[in-house]
Amino acid sequence: MEKMPYAEPWRVKMVEHINMLSKEERQKKIEEAEFNLFNLSAEDVYIDLITDSGTSAMSDKQWSALMLGDEAYAGSKSFKKMKNKITELLGFPFVLPTHQGRAAENVLFSALVKEGSIVPGNAHFDTTKGHIEYRKGICVDCTIDEASNPTLYHPFKGNLDPDKLENTIQKYGAENIPLVVLTVTCNTGGGQPVSMENIKSVHEICKKYSIKLIFDSARFSENAYFIKQRDPGFENKSIKEIVKEMFSYADGMTMSAKKDAIINMGGFIALNSEALYRECCTFNIIFEGYITYGGMSGRDMETLAAGLEEGTDFNYLQARISQVAYLGEQLKKAGIPLLEPFGGHAIYVDAMKFFPHIPQIQYPAQVLGVELYVEAGVRGVEIGTVLADRDPVSRQERPPKIELLRLAIPRRVYTNNHIDMIVWGLKQVWNRRNECKGLKIKWEAPIMRHFTATFEKI
Numbered sequence: 001m002e003k004m005p006y007a008e009p010w011r012v013k014m015v016e017h018i019n020m021l022s023k024e025e026r027q028k029k030i031e032e033a034e035f036n037l038f039n040l041s042a043e044d045v046y047i048d049l050i051t052d053s054g055t056s057a058m059s060d061k062q063w064s065a066l067m068l069g070d071e072a073y074a075g076s077k078s079f080k081k082m083k084n085k086i087t088e089l090l091g092f093p094f095v096l097p098t099h100q101g102r103a104a105e106n107v108l109f110s111a112l113v114k115e116g117s118i119v120p121g122n123a124h125f126d127t128t129k130g131h132i133e134y135r136k137g138i139c140v141d142c143t144i145d146e147a148s149n150p151t152l153y154h155p156f157k158g159n160l161d162p163d164k165l166e167n168t169i170q171k172y173g174a175e176n177i178p179l180v181v182l183t184v185t186c187n188t189g190g191g192q193p194v195s196m197e198n199i200k201s202v203h204e205i206c207k208k209y210s211i212k213l214i215f216d217s218a219r220f221s222e223n224a225y226f227i228k229q230r231d232p233g234f235e236n237k238s239i240k241e242i243v244k245e246m247f248s249y250a251d252g253m254t255m256s257a258k259k260d261a262i263i264n265m266g267g268f269i270a271l272n273s274e275a276l277y278r279e280c281c282t283f284n285i286i287f288e289g290y291i292t293y294g295g296m297s298g299r300d301m302e303t304l305a306a307g308l309e310e311g312t313d314f315n316y317l318q319a320r321i322s323q324v325a326y327l328g329e330q331l332k333k334a335g336i337p338l339l340e341p342f343g344g345h346a347i348y349v350d351a352m353k354f355f356p357h358i359p360q361i362q363y364p365a366q367v368l369g370v371e372l373y374v375e376a377g378v379r380g381v382e383i384g385t386v387l388a389d390r391d392p393v394s395r396q397e398r399p400p401k402i403e404l405l406r407l408a409i410p411r412r413v414y415t416n417n418h419i420d421m422i423v424w425g426l427k428q429v430w431n432r433r434n435e436c437k438g439l440k441i442k443w444e445a446p447i448m449r450h451f452t453a454t455f456e457k458i
């Protein structure tokens with residue numbers, strides 16, 4: 001019997017027009033943008049895959065929830081609704097809203113990270129690393145070795161290596177390690193999930209040494225979907241049951257609600273410890289706003305509560321992750337080198353294999369992003385040497401093991417015809433790959449340079 005296909009569990013009620021420039025116009029635009037895709041005007045992009053963050057489509061329920069927003073400064077109904085939903089789904093009793101994920105990091109790390117603090121994790125996300133290094137803390141990447149082999153199949157390439165974690169604790173001393181950050185799914189590692197077993201073993205180690213385990217949770221429900229698909233024993237559990245179990249092993253979480261909560265702006269910290277919550281409250285008030293709104297309007301907290309419910313629905317997750325996999329499968333058929341297995345929110349093209357003639361220090365993934373934009377009006381983002389930035393002490397470039405162009409898919413936004421267009425564009429670049437040349441940096445900021453750096457062709 002033929003396998004039943006999937007179809008999105010929604011239909012379109014409103015459309016937003018997008019504009020396609022000619023190839024010549026795009027060539028001119030990217031030169032004016034000095035070859036940094038962040039410098040382009042969004043209206044000059046046909047299919048925008050720069051991020052899946054804050055770019056997703058809200059549902060009719062979320063849009064109508066906007067009208068329920070209670071904009072009271074303190075103790076609003078909308079805050080209570082959001083907090084109750086977080087406690088119901090994720091289990092944490094203490095919740096602080098923040099304006100987005102990095103703000104949650106700023107507040108929590110103000111309480112936890114000091115100069116010289118060691119923060120182990122599984123390939124820390126760039127803002128997470130930025131907030132730790134800004135405080136003169138040190139990030140130690142303990143991701144499993146399998147993650148750095150871009151074609152090796154491993155169902156949970158986001159896993160943190162328990163031995164590396166133990167060794168890090170032995171080397172630096174538990175007293176210098178205020179927390180471990182476990183990112184689910186691991187964005188920097190390619191949207192790769194962390195298994196329940198791995199979550200449990202990291203939890204056990206942290207418990208043994210009294211180190212806090214904090215989840216960087218932007219894509220926690222996509223992680224739960226992979227656990228249901230790939231982790232033996234979880235196939236009959238619901239997404240909500242898996243999510244609850246995942247978070248039962250954490251002391252707290254930071255959340256960018258712009259991802260799996262399917263809203264355009266927002267975030268939060270959720271914690272088990274009242275003492276840590278109280279410490280964070282002070283920083284929340286300084287940086288974000290009062291503790292019952294923290295940079296969010298009441299209406300946004302309403303949409304967050306509704307979005308968390310929708311974002312943990314199996315049918316939604318199946319359609320979302322299957323669309324990402326569809327992109328991956330089409331590209332793979334064309335022979336384009338990709339990171340495998342496919343990530344939850346994005347497909348990552350292996351730029352060093354795509355352009356073996358461009359040295360890593362000439363930013364092959366940046367080159368690929370520029371060429372794909374010129375070819376098809378598709379905007380991806382570099383996850384490679386530009387993003388990895390310079391070593392904060394030596395100021396040397398620190399090229400990562402893999403050089404990737406990330407094609408992040410916004411939730412509920414594009415159809416598979418858009419996906420076919422992306423595939424076509426990459427095939428065109430693939431066919432003329434030997435003619436593409438490297439880039440060099442003209443100007444860069446001292447920290448998080450990828451957002452604003454300018455380039456010129458070599």
Ligand SMILES: *Cc1c(COP(=O)(O)O)cnc(C)c1O
Nearest residue numbers: 100101102125127187216218256
């Ligand atoms: C997006 C993201 C963040 C930062 O969140 P913002 O809402 O963009 O500030 C932190 N960690 C991970 C894993 C992310 O994907």
